[in-house]
Amino acid sequence: MRQLKRLLAYIKPVHHYLPEYLIYTLLGILFGLVNFTMLVPLLNLLFNEGPAVAPLEPPPLGFSLDSIAANFNYKLFSLAQTEGKLYALGFVCVCIASATLLANIFRYMANRVMVRLRMNLLERLRNELYSKIIAQSMTFFNRIRKGELLSTMSSDVQEIEGSVVSSFQSLLRDPFVILAYFGTLFYLSPSLTVFTILFFPVSGILISSLARRLKKKGFFSQEYLARIVHHTDETISGIRIIRAFRSENIFIRRFAGINRSFSKVSRELFNQRELASPISELLGVLVIVTVVMYGGHLVISGELSGSVFITYLALYSQIMQPAKNISTAVTSMQKGLASADRIFSAIDEDVRVKDPEQAVIPETFSKGIEIKDVSFAYGDQPVLTNVNLRVGKGKMIALVGKSGSGKSTLSDLIMRFYDVSEGSILIDDVDIRNMRQHDLRKMIGFVNQDPLMFNDTVRNNITMGHPVENEEAIRLAAENANALEFINGLENGFDTVLGDRGSRLSGGQKQRIAIARAIYSNPPVLILDEATSALDTESERLVQDALSRLMQSRTSIVIAHRLSTIQHADEIIVMDEGRIAERGTHTELLSKGGIYSRLHEIQQLS
Numbered sequence: 001m002r003q004l005k006r007l008l009a010y011i012k013p014v015h016h017y018l019p020e021y022l023i024y025t026l027l028g029i030l031f032g033l034v035n036f037t038m039l040v041p042l043l044n045l046l047f048n049e050g051p052a053v054a055p056l057e058p059p060p061l062g063f064s065l066d067s068i069a070a071n072f073n074y075k076l077f078s079l080a081q082t083e084g085k086l087y088a089l090g091f092v093c094v095c096i097a098s099a100t101l102l103a104n105i106f107r108y109m110a111n112r113v114m115v116r117l118r119m120n121l122l123e124r125l126r127n128e129l130y131s132k133i134i135a136q137s138m139t140f141f142n143r144i145r146k147g148e149l150l151s152t153m154s155s156d157v158q159e160i161e162g163s164v165v166s167s168f169q170s171l172l173r174d175p176f177v178i179l180a181y182f183g184t185l186f187y188l189s190p191s192l193t194v195f196t197i198l199f200f201p202v203s204g205i206l207i208s209s210l211a212r213r214l215k216k217k218g219f220f221s222q223e224y225l226a227r228i229v230h231h232t233d234e235t236i237s238g239i240r241i242i243r244a245f246r247s248e249n250i251f252i253r254r255f256a257g258i259n260r261s262f263s264k265v266s267r268e269l270f271n272q273r274e275l276a277s278p279i280s281e282l283l284g285v286l287v288i289v290t291v292v293m294y295g296g297h298l299v300i301s302g303e304l305s306g307s308v309f310i311t312y313l314a315l316y317s318q319i320m321q322p323a324k325n326i327s328t329a330v331t332s333m334q335k336g337l338a339s340a341d342r343i344f345s346a347i348d349e350d351v352r353v354k355d356p357e358q359a360v361i362p363e364t365f366s367k368g369i370e371i372k373d374v375s376f377a378y379g380d381q382p383v384l385t386n387v388n389l390r391v392g393k394g395k396m397i398a399l400v401g402k403s404g405s406g407k408s409t410l411s412d413l414i415m416r417f418y419d420v421s422e423g424s425i426l427i428d429d430v431d432i433r434n435m436r437q438h439d440l441r442k443m444i445g446f447v448n449q450d451p452l453m454f455n456d457t458v459r460n461n462i463t464m465g466h467p468v469e470n471e472e473a474i475r476l477a478a479e480n481a482n483a484l485e486f487i488n489g490l491e492n493g494f495d496t497v498l499g500d501r502g503s504r505l506s507g508g509q510k511q512r513i514a515i516a517r518a519i520y521s522n523p524p525v526l527i528l529d530e531a532t533s534a535l536d537t538e539s540e541r542l543v544q545d546a547l548s549r550l551m552q553s554r555t556s557i558v559i560a561h562r563l564s565t566i567q568h569a570d571e572i573i574v575m576d577e578g579r580i581a582e583r584g585t586h587t588e589l590l591s592k593g594g595i596y597s598r599l600h601e602i603q604q605l606s
Helices: 002-011 018-037 039-046 065-082 085-135 138-143 146-188 190-197 200-237 239-244 248-300 306-347 407-414 437-442 458-463 471-480 484-488 507-521 537-551 586-592 595-605
Strands: 368-378 381-392 396-400 422-427 444-448 525-529 555-559 571-576 579-584
Touching (some): 002 306, 018 146, 146 190, 146 200, 368 407, 368 555, 444 507, 458 471, 571 595, 586 595
Parallel strands (some): 396 555
Antiparallel strands (some): 368 422
16 A cells, blocks of 8 residues: 555645546436436336326425435426326436436546546656666666666556556546445335345455455566566667577577566466456356345335336446446556556665765866775775876876776766765865766766767757757867768768667767767866777777867876877876776886886787
């Protein structure tokens, strides 16, 4: 119930939905009841069970059921005597048709309110889930599988719509239907109604036992579905590697195993869910048979008229469907609440990198970046240990070293994708943890080895969706990135959609778009992470030329494997096993004959 209460919080403010929905629902129930209550005078008219002569004066008009029924009977039998029975029969049929029309209009209006409620709830739920995901630190994305997030965002949210919201609608409407119909039944025959009520707790006990089992099965079903999504995503992303190493059959067998487990759990889940329907139907038939037996006894003994008994059976048959809806809703809701558990576990995930309540807003970048006694670990695995480094304004610092030495981690810490375990990182003597992440990253341009292109236009990939204030600034950024020529050669120029992950561009073209992205944002600090290592010679020349223009008058931190690209750096930092092993200019490090000298010698030999 705790998860259900949390879901209901998303439909606030309630006064936008609940009063309107209840009014339409109650009116629909009222006019639906009118249809069946008219059966008594209709049957009396057909089978001559009414009074032979209508009263000379109408009975007193009131708001009680007896008064309304008496006045309607007076009107009906007056028409039968003055206009004939056929005319009176037509009058009753028109009343029934009108009541049916009004009942369905109000049901439709109630459903429109519920559709509005449903869509608003799901919209808010998706927005909060997406906002929480996008606010998470990189630690979250390193730990959780992408398939789980995709499954939660899609199938789990849809499960909420398909089961919990639909069940909530049934639980909100059908109890009123049952109460209204039972009230009418009690009016028609108190003794018969009390007798039938005794059978309802039996179905409730059976359905509740099914519901508990369904919730557990629903959790495992969604878990296996998340694995299917994750495995499929990995397969699509790595299809070239899979084919190159002839691993198609291995991945097919692995997928078949996950799919088999999903089918098994889903089969058990659906079998148990479908069991609720026949159980409730069987109980309903047993109750109807018992009602017929007992009611027939009342008719035979003269305690109940035939017309009232037939009307009673017709009304009682209408109760069975709402009762069945409630039992189905209870079982269906349990599977949806299992999805709600997964959604709220993602929403409740603690955001490790947070903005301070009282943030320092940097106005300019005037001094530089200082890394003081920084240590960092992924869980229990240390990555950086006691790193100290200062990058003055306008200087170019290069980070080199073998893979896994901590170079990229250091740049991630400066960008505050993670928070340091120990020490601090300062920009203009202000700890970056005291800045808003938005303000910090506005000061930093980032170009990495494998730049991500979005399935959007060239223009939006350069501006990253920010409003375009100056179209000429986009063209100038592309020109300075050596990208304008090939962009103009595209089908629609800057309006060309690049496809999934920029599939319409080569590696060098993607890199130049990424550089144009950094130039357009015009940051005072640049972080270049292996920006040219994956390019051919011609592309590297174009990209390196664009990078040189980008770095002019900016503070730059360059991570590189190719030492030839960073020889002119103001200072070169050699990282080894998470520590600074050497530092100095290119000439100074060569003269030391240490790690840098050996790396340079190996690359020269290559």
